[in-house]
Amino acid sequence: MTTISLPSSGRLGLARGAVELRQFLRSREAVGFSLIFPALLLVLLGSIFKDSYGEHSEASAAQVFSASMIAYGIISTAFITMGVGIAADREDGTLKRLRGTPMTVLAYFIGKLTVVAVATVAEVALMLGVGVAVFDMPLPDEPARWLTFAWVLALSIVACTAMGVTASSLVRSSRSAGVVLNVPVVALQFLSGIFVHPITMLPQWMVTIASFFPVKWMGQGFRSVFLPDSMAAHEMTGGWEPGRTALVLGAWCVVGLAACLMTFRWTEDR
Amino acid sequence: MTKTIAVHGLRKAYGDRDAVAGLDLAIDSGEVFALLGPNGAGKTTTVEILEGHRRRTAGEVTVLGVDPGTAGRSWRARIGIVAQSANDLADLTVVEAVRHFATCYPNPRPVGEVVDLVGLTEKATSRVRTLSGGQRRRLDVAVGIVGRPELLFLDEPTTGFDPEARRQFWDLVRLLSAEGTTILLTTHYLEEAEVLADRLAVIAAGRIVAEGTPGSIGGRDAQLATVAWTDGRGQHTERTADPVAFITQRSVESALDNLTVTRPTLEDTYLSLIGEAR
Numbered sequence: 001m002t003t004i005s006l007p008s009s010g011r012l013g014l015a016r017g018a019v020e021l022r023q024f025l026r027s028r029e030a031v032g033f034s035l036i037f038p039a040l041l042l043v044l045l046g047s048i049f050k051d052s053y054g055e056h057s058e059a060s061a062a063q064v065f066s067a068s069m070i071a072y073g074i075i076s077t078a079f080i081t082m083g084v085g086i087a088a089d090r091e092d093g094t095l096k097r098l099r100g101t102p103m104t105v106l107a108y109f110i111g112k113l114t115v116v117a118v119a120t121v122a123e124v125a126l127m128l129g130v131g132v133a134v135f136d137m138p139l140p141d142e143p144a145r146w147l148t149f150a151w152v153l154a155l156s157i158v159a160c161t162a163m164g165v166t167a168s169s170l171v172r173s174s175r176s177a178g179v180v181l182n183v184p185v186v187a188l189q190f191l192s193g194i195f196v197h198p199i200t201m202l203p204q205w206m207v208t209i210a211s212f213f214p215v216k217w218m219g220q221g222f223r224s225v226f227l228p229d230s231m232a233a234h235e236m237t238g239g240w241e242p243g244r245t246a247l248v249l250g251a252w253c254v255v256g257l258a259a260c261l262m263t264f265r266w267t268e269d270r
Numbered sequence: 271m272t273k274t275i276a277v278h279g280l281r282k283a284y285g286d287r288d289a290v291a292g293l294d295l296a297i298d299s300g301e302v303f304a305l306l307g308p309n310g311a312g313k314t315t316t317v318e319i320l321e322g323h324r325r326r327t328a329g330e331v332t333v334l335g336v337d338p339g340t341a342g343r344s345w346r347a348r349i350g351i352v353a354q355s356a357n358d359l360a361d362l363t364v365v366e367a368v369r370h371f372a373t374c375y376p377n378p379r380p381v382g383e384v385v386d387l388v389g390l391t392e393k394a395t396s397r398v399r400t401l402s403g404g405q406r407r408r409l410d411v412a413v414g415i416v417g418r419p420e421l422l423f424l425d426e427p428t429t430g431f432d433p434e435a436r437r438q439f440w441d442l443v444r445l446l447s448a449e450g451t452t453i454l455l456t457t458h459y460l461e462e463a464e465v466l467a468d469r470l471a472v473i474a475a476g477r478i479v480a481e482g483t484p485g486s487i488g489g490r491d492a493q494l495a496t497v498a499w500t501d502g503r504g505q506h507t508e509r510t511a512d513p514v515a516f517i518t519q520r521s522v523e524s525a526l527d528n529l530t531v532t533r534p535t536l537e538d539t540y541l542s543l544i545g546e547a548r
Contacts, residue, residue, distance in 0.1 A: 006343050006376055015373045019362065026361040026397075093356030097413070100321060100351035101374045102343040 009106040016111025038073040058228040066131025067226035071218035073123040082164025088174035099266040152221035155249035162256025192216035198234035280329035291476035304467035312476040350419030360399040375417030403430035488539040499526040
């Protein structure tokens with residue numbers, strides 16, 4: 001009787017993905033604003049600080065914002081969406097209900113990742129669109145740069161999503177989650193030279209702290225994709241440092257995945 | 271025969287307070303068993319331990335022959351849970367929600383059939399967030415039974431139901447029971463326990479204080495009946511162990527207008543049971 005074949009995690013994951021996506025798309029207000037907010041910030045910051053790099057610079061400040069703030073867009077979709085989403089699932093009974101069925105943890109996460117992937121791709125496309133359309137950011141034509149874009153994007157999504165899962169078990173309620181999670185996110189944007197740049201303008205201690213977190217490296221990675229190489233002079237070491245970027249982001253992926261495996265719980269077992 | 275639910279000396283401590291303090295329970299296959307008790311008596315904690323949602327501090331528990339503390343997916347496929355107060359699924363329609371949970375089980379009921387069974391046919395394509403409290407609860411029941419569970423947990427399932435919906439729900443429970451489903455019901459509605467349960471137990475301060483059939487629990491069947499009537503001289507009541515003999519004898523002497531015979535209701539018995547436990 002117990003040998004009946006249960007649906008596989010793959011099949012359940014697809015079902016979760018479809019349901020999660022449907023619910024996500026139906027909460028239009030939340031989705032719309034969370035996607036538009038980073039793009040709006042980009043338009044504002046880019047319009048205010050247009051040409052701070054001077055006439056001889058090969059890229060305008062607005063273009064630097066356009067490249068760097070892709071990092072902010074990913075964090076706000078992957079980290080915030082995941083952190084708030086799981087906190088909400090814990091609070092409204094989703095997790096408890098699933099726990100009472102043959103649903104698997106893997107299938108649940110496949111569902112969550114589906115939403116994060118769709119939202120993040122949409123966000124990145126929107127940010128790129130604004131950068132190109134409003135601030136004339138040139139899209140690279142060398143395949144090598146797009147390859148860099150692909151791995152920076154992939155590592156960023158994995159690291160931010162994993163940290164979002166971890167963060168969700170630290171916040172007390174979904175109502176406070178949005179606010180609580182945004183504090184480190186926004187602080188890191190300032191520390192990491194995303195909202196204020198070039199990063200060499202920042203006090204050394206800020207850069208030192210930021211260097212331990214992914215945001216600085218994500219921003220740097222995207223700048224290396226979309227800005228002319230002459231702009232690397234404005235980085236801390238005067239170079240794009242792709243190796244170190246990969247190393248730090250890769251380490252955050254590993255730490256993040258380990259942390260979310262250790263901290264994720266179906267229910268609060270008091 | 272092995273019991274569907276067998277519990278011995280169950281204890282659950284939160285800090286230094288025992289929410290469940292040495293509880294024994296045995297429920298047979300196919301029974302409808304009601305667990306009654308005031309808020310904070312340990313009902314939900316007990317049920318959540320049986321459902322595999324909570325760890326226990328001590329005691330032996332088997333549910334469908336398996337320890338719920340370590341049970342896996344195939345065990346979860348055999349149980350159905352209607353928990354208290356869920357607010358999930360808000361942006362799905364009724365049919366989408368039921369269909370989603372149907373995919374979790376190896377041999378689910380047809381989605382349309384389940385929606386009909388719980389009486390949500392007219393709301394099938396409505397978003398869950400637009401349902402009334404009682405309709406929302408019926409959806410919880412639909413999701414709980416879509417996997418054809420052998421054992422169904424119903425934790426205060428009819429909260430927020432109007433009287434008609436409650437009657438429909440009772441019919442559904444009888445139907446599931448007739449199909450052989452074992453049902454563990456917790457409720458605050460004593461008339462619900464009385465009509466549905468084969469057996470029931472009253473839990474107070476983390477222990478079972480009485481157990482039996484609805485008619486006999488707490489010595490209910492042995493208690494005095496109250497005979498009330500009116501005649502030319504006004505209203506009378508008499509407490510007696512044998513109302514039939516009393517009425518037969520009395521009817522010879524005088525008229526017995528507006529005659530009623532009442533025994534203590536389940537509610538009276540329940541209140542005195544939990545009163546004693548305090």
